[in-house]
Amino acid sequence: MTIDTTQLRGQYIYLELLTPEPIPVLRQLAKDKRLWQYTRTLIIDEQYDQRFDQYIQTALEQQASGGQIPFVIRRTGDDAILGMTRLYFIEPKDKRAAIGYTWYTPEVWGLPHNKECKLLLLQYLFEVWKLQRVEFHVAHENLRSQKAVEKIGGVKEGVLRKYAIQPDGSIRHTVVFSIIDEEWEEKKKALQQLIGQTGAAK
Numbered sequence: 001m002t003i004d005t006t007q008l009r010g011q012y013i014y015l016e017l018l019t020p021e022p023i024p025v026l027r028q029l030a031k032d033k034r035l036w037q038y039t040r041t042l043i044i045d046e047q048y049d050q051r052f053d054q055y056i057q058t059a060l061e062q063q064a065s066g067g068q069i070p071f072v073i074r075r076t077g078d079d080a081i082l083g084m085t086r087l088y089f090i091e092p093k094d095k096r097a098a099i100g101y102t103w104y105t106p107e108v109w110g111l112p113h114n115k116e117c118k119l120l121l122l123q124y125l126f127e128v129w130k131l132q133r134v135e136f137h138v139a140h141e142n143l144r145s146q147k148a149v150e151k152i153g154g155v156k157e158g159v160l161r162k163y164a165i166q167p168d169g170s171i172r173h174t175v176v177f178s179i180i181d182e183e184w185e186e187k188k189k190a191l192q193q194l195i196g197q198t199g200a201a202k
Contacts, residue, residue, distance in 0.1 A: 001066075003069055005017060010117075011076065011195075012075065012111075013074065013075055015071040015072070016071060017072075023056055026084065029105050030055075038142035038144075041166075059086065067088070068088040071085050071087075072084055073085060073113070075108075083103045084101065085101060085117060087121070096131055097125060098134065098135040098136065098137060115152060118152045122187075126184045132180060136177040137176055138174065138175045139173075152187075154178065155178055155183075159173050159174070159176070161173050
């Protein structure tokens with residue numbers, strides 16, 4: 001499935017498809033232990049550059065095959081790179097997909113940027129792609145991200161026990177949230193209101 005990024009632009013952020021051009025900036029931004037405290041996707045040590053290269057290469061390969069759609073998140077106004085996110089588990093036949101692999105530079109934690117990013121993606125998935133289900137998979141230790149998903153309207157469905165082994169060898173249990181199509185209009189209004197409140201308070 002293709003995506004029109006011109007429709008993924010908001011007041012605070014906009015999304016662009018991952019290309020090689022922003023990779024050096026992403027490499028520096030991602031080299032922050034706070035980002036990976038719970039997911040351990042990237043470990044900040046002497047092998048960081050090698051791991052980062054593999055992380056980006058996997059995203060680009062998945063993009064080329066159609067298995068995932070990775071985005072760079074930029075701030076409107078100054079075009080500063082703030083982080084990344086992806087669409088994955090894309091199943092057109094079953095009308096479902098997942099949003100994840102999301103990280104932001106800590107300077108925008110708690111601000112409207114993540115909420116608006118989710119609004120733009122959810123709006124596109126439900127209103128353009130006409131999906132019936134969007135999922136979020138969150139590491140069991142990452143309570144901050146679980147709360148963030150709940151704030152944007154995600155419904156907790158359960159925990160997939162011993163779902164994965166993380167790069168440092170630890171066990172990851174995965175908490176699954178979802179939003180379905182008949183809930184979207186109500187959750188969209190609540191999310192828009194939340195973005196307005198967060199933006200006014202920043």
